Amino acid sequence: MHRILLVFFALVALTNLIESFIGRYDNKIVFFLGFGINIWVYRIFWTLIFLSLIYIYFRQKNIEI
Numbered sequence: 001m002h003r004i005l006l007v008f009f010a011l012v013a014l015t016n017l018i019e020s021f022i023g024r025y026d027n028k029i030v031f032f033l034g035f036g037i038n039i040w041v042y043r044i045f046w047t048l049i050f051l052s053l054i055y056i057y058f059r060q061k062n063i064e065i
Contacts, residue, residue, distance in 0.1 A: 006053050
């Protein structure tokens with residue numbers, strides 16, 4: 001069950017990352033948790049979340065084998 005949640009949240013993070021490139025951000029500021037942040041900070045945040053979740057997933061997968 002835990003690995004399924006990791007994959008789900010990794011897909012959510014990847015979706016947000018891809019949407020940030022496809023979406024229309026004319027002023028280059030995204031409101032995240034009530035704060036206006038630069039679009040690149042937002043992208044780096046979601047990239048780190050995605051990579052962290054994938055790393056944890058594969059580390060747990062290797063431990064089980």
